[in-house]
Amino acid sequence: MTHDAAEKQSQGSARRVAVVTVLVLVALVALYATTDRLTPSSSRGIVSAQVVQVAPRVSGEVVAVLVEDDAVVQAGDPLLSLDARPFELAVRQAEAQLETALQNIDASSASLVAAQAAVTQARTALDTTRAEAERTFRLEERGIAAKAQGDQARASVAEAEAQLQSAEANLESARAQLGPQGRDNPAIRAAEAQLEQAQYDLASTTVTAPHLGVVTNVTLSEGQFVGAGNPALTFIDAEAAWITVDLRENQLQAVRPGDPARLLFDARPGKIFEGRVQSIAWGISPGRSVQDGLVVNQPSNRWFEPARRIPVRIELIGGMEAWPRSARVGGKVHAVIFANGSEGGPIALLARGMQRLRSWTSYLH
Numbered sequence: 633m634t635h636d637a638a639e640k641q642s643q644g645s646a647r648r649v650a651v652v653t654v655l656v657l658v659a660l661v662a663l664y665a666t667t668d669r670l671t672p673s674s675s676r677g678i679v680s681a682q683v684v685q686v687a688p689r690v691s692g693e694v695v696a697v698l699v700e701d702d703a704v705v706q707a708g709d710p711l712l713s714l715d716a717r718p719f720e721l722a723v724r725q726a727e728a729q730l731e732t733a734l735q736n737i738d739a740s741s742a743s744l745v746a747a748q749a750a751v752t753q754a755r756t757a758l759d760t761t762r763a764e765a766e767r768t769f770r771l772e773e774r775g776i777a778a779k780a781q782g783d784q785a786r787a788s789v790a791e792a793e794a795q796l797q798s799a800e801a802n803l804e805s806a807r808a809q810l811g812p813q814g815r816d817n818p819a820i821r822a823a824e825a826q827l828e829q830a831q832y833d834l835a836s837t838t839v840t841a842p843h844l845g846v847v848t849n850v851t852l853s854e855g856q857f858v859g860a861g862n863p864a865l866t867f868i869d870a871e872a873a874w875i876t877v878d879l880r881e882n883q884l885q886a887v888r889p890g891d892p893a894r895l896l897f898d899a900r901p902g903k904i905f906e907g908r909v910q911s912i913a914w915g916i917s918p919g920r921s922v923q924d925g926l927v928v929n930q931p932s933n934r935w936f937e938p939a940r941r942i943p944v945r946i947e948l949i950g951g952m953e954a955w956p957r958s959a960r961v962g963g964k965v966h967a968v969i970f971a972n973g974s975e976g977g978p979i980a981l982l983a984r985g986m987q988r989l990r991s992w993t994s995y996l997h
Contacts, residue, residue: 666979667979667982667983668882668883669882669883669885669886669971670886670970670971670972670974670977670979670980671968671969671970671971671979671980671982671983672879672883672884672887672968672969672971673966673967673968673969673983673987674877674878674879674966674967675964675966676877676878676964677875677876677877677895677946677964677965677966677967678875678876678877678962678963678964678965679873679875679897679959679960679961679962679963679964679965680873680874680875680876680945680961681868681869681870681872681873681874681961682868682869682872683866683867683868683869683961684842684866684867684868684869685863685865685866685867686711686839686841686842686847686863686864686865686866686867687858687860687861687862687863687864688712688714688836688837688839688858688860688861688862688864689833689836689860689861690714690719690833690836690837690860691714691857691858691859691860692714692715692716692718692719692837692857692858693714693715693855693856693857694712694713694714694715694852694853694854694855694856694857694858695713695714695715695716695854696712696713696854697711697712697850697852697853697854698710698711698712698713699711699712699847699850699865700850701847701848701849701850702846702847702848703846703847703850704844704845704846704870705841705844705845705846705847706841706844707840707841707842707843707844708840708841709840709841710838710839710840711839711840711841711847711865712838712839712852712864712865713837713838713839714837714838714839714858715837716834716837719830719833719834719837720834722830722833722834723827723830723831723834725830726823726826726827726829726830726831727827729823729826729827730820730823730824730826730827732823733819733820733822733823839864839865841867842867842869843867843869843870843871844869844870844871845867845868845869845870845871846867846868846870847865847866847867847868848865848866848867848868849865849866850865852864852865868961870952871952872952873948873952873955873959873961874910874945874946874947874948875895875907875945875946875947875948875965875967876943876944876945876946877943877944877946877965877967877969878941878942878943878944879941879942879944879969880939880940880941880942881939881940881941881942882939884912884942884944885971886971886972887909887912887944887969887971888909888971888972888973889909889910889911889912890908890909890973891908891909891969891970891971891972891973892906892907892908892909892969892970892973892975893906893907893908893909893946893967893968893969893970894906894907894967894968894970894984894987895907895946895948895965895966895967896965896966896967896987896990896991896994897956897958897959897963897964897965898963898964898965898966898994899956899958899959899960899963900956900958900959901991901994901995902991902992902994902995903956903991904987904988904991905948905949905954905956906948906949906950907946907947907948907949907967908946908947908949909944909945909946909969910945910946910947911944911945912942912943912944912945913942913943913944913945916940916941916942916943944969946967946969966987966990966994968983968984968987970983
């Protein structure tokens with residue numbers, strides 16, 4: 633073989649290698665783009681749960697911290713107690729005010745009875761005065777009684793009518809002052825409401841767990857004063873948890889709620905859990921700030937703007953009973969979503985195999 637022939641053969645081999653390399657790269661890029669759309673995945677998933685800042689409903693001094701840090705508590709378990717003495721005094725004061733209101737109602741009832749008796753007496757006196765005046769008027773018409781006696785009789789009737797009107801006005805005033813009788817009386821209802829509020833505040837001096845969960849970040853100590861509504865403990869709800877996975881926008885083209893997912897927890901290496909897409913966030917904060925009522929521009933020197941990532945919420949099939957006991961809020965999760973619900977195609981099988989391989993290596997890192 634001549635030197636030229638050998639050189640041509642070498643160049644042909646180089647071209648074939650270059651073509652094969654380019655084809656392989658194109659195939660890999662196409663495979664990546666396809667798997668990225670049909671089986672989007674992320675190793676940046678996070679275990680999420682409802683984290684509640686437990687705050688007392690009333691202000692007071694802490695007299696007892698009844699839980700330890702990272703303790704598991706049941707719904708209704710006491711967490712801390714505040715000094716109840718001021719609230720016990722408030723209950724006693726409200727009870728006394730209710731008794732006073734009842735006594736005032738009794739006194740007003742007695743006044744009402746007296747006013748009713750006064751009206752009856754005034755009406756009887758008016759009837760008697762009118763009867764006597766009628767006799768005087770007849771005698772006056774016959775000339776037997778003097779005109780002065782008739783005038784005096786008319787004055788007596790007018791005075792009796794005025795006394796009746798005054799008694800009736802006093803009766804209406806007594807009724808208005810008394811108001812509705814029994815428990816419908818506004819004064820009694822107000823006193824009862826104040827007593828109920830005082831009893832509620834007294835019961836609120838013991839702060840209890842809202843659900844089954846874990847109490848963490850316990851930094852309280854006896855003698856510390858806490859205000860109403862100010863966070864005192866951190867409570868992690870153990871009855872509701874999910875996985876949050878941030879995916880690029882172009883990965884979500886075919887993803888829909890209900891699509892199956894496979895999850896690998898760092899806290900439980902070697903085991904893959906089944907899940908489903910629960911929801912896809914409708915928006916994220918663009919990070920823009922506002923100054924003087926105008927949106928502030930965000931200058932960037934990057935050649936390529938980084939992709940936006942949208943949170944996807946995934947729930948575990950089987951509910952809370954299927955959760956690994958070693959999983960913690962904020963823990964890392966690798967998630968693969970099978971878009972359009974397809975788990976049997978070649979791309980899906982490849983994704984399942986890659987995740988299975990990852991589960992074996994998860995013991996090492």
